[in-house]
Amino acid sequence: MTRHHPDSLSLMEYSAGNLSQPHALCIKLHLDQCPHCRSRVDTLDSLGAVMMDQQPKVSVSDTSFEQLLARIDSVPAEAAPAAKTPRLSPLQKLLGEDINQLPWKRQLGDVSVLDISDKFPEQNERVVLQKLVAGGKAPAHTHRGNETTIVLQGAFADQKGVFNQWDFVVLNEQDEHKPVAVGCEDCITLSVLSAPLKLTGTFTRMLNPFIR
Amino acid sequence: MTTLEQQKAKPEGRKDPWGPLLEKVGKTQDRAAYHALFEHFAPQIKYYAISNGLASHAEELVQEVFISIWRRSCLYDWRKAAASTWIFTIARNQRIDMLRKMKRSSAEMAIETEDLWQIPGDNEDEPVTSLHRLMSERRIRESLSLLPEEQITVIAKVYMEHKSHQMVADELEIPLGTVKSRVRLALNKLKVILQDQNV
Numbered sequence: 402m403t404r405h406h407p408d409s410l411s412l413m414e415y416s417a418g419n420l421s422q423p424h425a426l427c428i429k430l431h432l433d434q435c436p437h438c439r440s441r442v443d444t445l446d447s448l449g450a451v452m453m454d455q456q457p458k459v460s461v462s463d464t465s466f467e468q469l470l471a472r473i474d475s476v477p478a479e480a481a482p483a484a485k486t487p488r489l490s491p492l493q494k495l496l497g498e499d500i501n502q503l504p505w506k507r508q509l510g511d512v513s514v515l516d517i518s519d520k521f522p523e524q525n526e527r528v529v530l531q532k533l534v535a536g537g538k539a540p541a542h543t544h545r546g547n548e549t550t551i552v553l554q555g556a557f558a559d560q561k562g563v564f565n566q567w568d569f570v571v572l573n574e575q576d577e578h579k580p581v582a583v584g585c586e587d588c589i590t591l592s593v594l595s596a597p598l599k600l601t602g603t604f605t606r607m608l609n610p611f612i613r
Numbered sequence: 614m615t616t617l618e619q620q621k622a623k624p625e626g627r628k629d630p631w632g633p634l635l636e637k638v639g640k641t642q643d644r645a646a647y648h649a650l651f652e653h654f655a656p657q658i659k660y661y662a663i664s665n666g667l668a669s670h671a672e673e674l675v676q677e678v679f680i681s682i683w684r685r686s687c688l689y690d691w692r693k694a695a696a697s698t699w700i701f702t703i704a705r706n707q708r709i710d711m712l713r714k715m716k717r718s719s720a721e722m723a724i725e726t727e728d729l730w731q732i733p734g735d736n737e738d739e740p741v742t743s744l745h746r747l748m749s750e751r752r753i754r755e756s757l758s759l760l761p762e763e764q765i766t767v768i769a770k771v772y773m774e775h776k777s778h779q780m781v782a783d784e785l786e787i788p789l790g791t792v793k794s795r796v797r798l799a800l801n802k803l804k805v806i807l808q809d810q811n812v
Contacts (some may be wrong), residue, residue: 429729432731466654
C-alpha cells in the first residue's frame, strides 16, 4: 500500500533502539501498516542478536541465577502479559479515537496545527500534528534541520510525488515544497522537527513566526 | 508434545537450539531449560549492558531481561523469531526502559516502550512468515563473516554502544557519509536493502 518507506539506516537505528520516542513512533506507525518494512526490521533485529552473540561475554555474579529464582518464587501470581487483548495503537493511546476532533489551532489559510511535544517530556524535539483541509494548499516553505513526517490520514502531493496514508518522508534544508491536500479527506500528518520551518513566499515571510 | 508439533519443531530445533528451550520454559516453567538459557545469554546481555554505558547496572539489566523472559516465554512463537532474536529485542527494550527510568522526571509517560518497539510474536494479527525468519539469522551469520572489519565495527557501535551514525563518525574521526556508506554496503550484503528510496 505505502510507497514511501523509511531508509535502511533509519530502520537500523530503530532496531538498535537508538531513536528518540517521537522518531520511533513515526517508524512504528509505518511498520504497523507495511509488511515489507516489518520484514526488514525482523532481519535487522536478527542482526542485533548476531552482533550480541559475536561480542565478548562477561560472566555474571555467582548468585545471579539464584536471585532470579528467588524473585520468580516470591511473586508467583504475577500476571503474564495479555497477548489476547489487542493493544491500542500508540496513536490512539496518545491522541484518542478521532484525530479530527483534536483542539486544532488554525494557522494560515488551509493549515491547522497542534503541538504535541508535551506528550514526550523527555525529548527536546518538537512534535507537531498538521492538518491541511481537503483540496487546500500550504504556503511554500523549506525546513531548517530535518523533519520526519508520517501521513496519518488523507494524502498530500508536492513536487516529489503523492504521499498517502502511512507514507514516510524526511525533508531537510534543500527541500522547498508547497504541499497540496489531495483526495476528499483532510490530510493529517505527524512531524518530528529538529528546527522550525522557514516560509519562502514574499508575503508570507512576515508571518513566519506564526508557522512552525 | 504431540507428534505434529514434534514434526514442526524438529527441523527448527537443529537450526536454533535455544527455541525449544524457550518453549519449554513457556509451556512447563522448566527451570533446567531456563538455566541453560541463562548460562548462554546472561554473559552476552551483561556485556551488552556494559558496552551501552550501564556498567553499574549491568547485573540489574540481566535480572530484568530474564524476569521478562520468564514471564513472556509463553508468548514465544518460534515461527515468528529465532530465540536469540526474541531475546535481543527484550534486552533492547529493557535497556531503553532502564535509561528512561534513570532520567525520568515526575512526568507521566503517555506511551510505553513496547508500544514503540515491538517484541516479535506479541501481535497475534501479525502473519507468520516462518521461512523468511528462519532463514534470516543463519544468512546474517554467514554474510557477516564475509564483511570487512570496518563495516562490522560500525554496525557493532550502533547496536552495542547505542550510538547514532553521527556519533560513530565523530568517534572514528571519519565523515558521516563514510559511516553511512559502510552501513549501506553491509546492509546490502545482508539483503536488508530491498528497495531504498532514491532520496
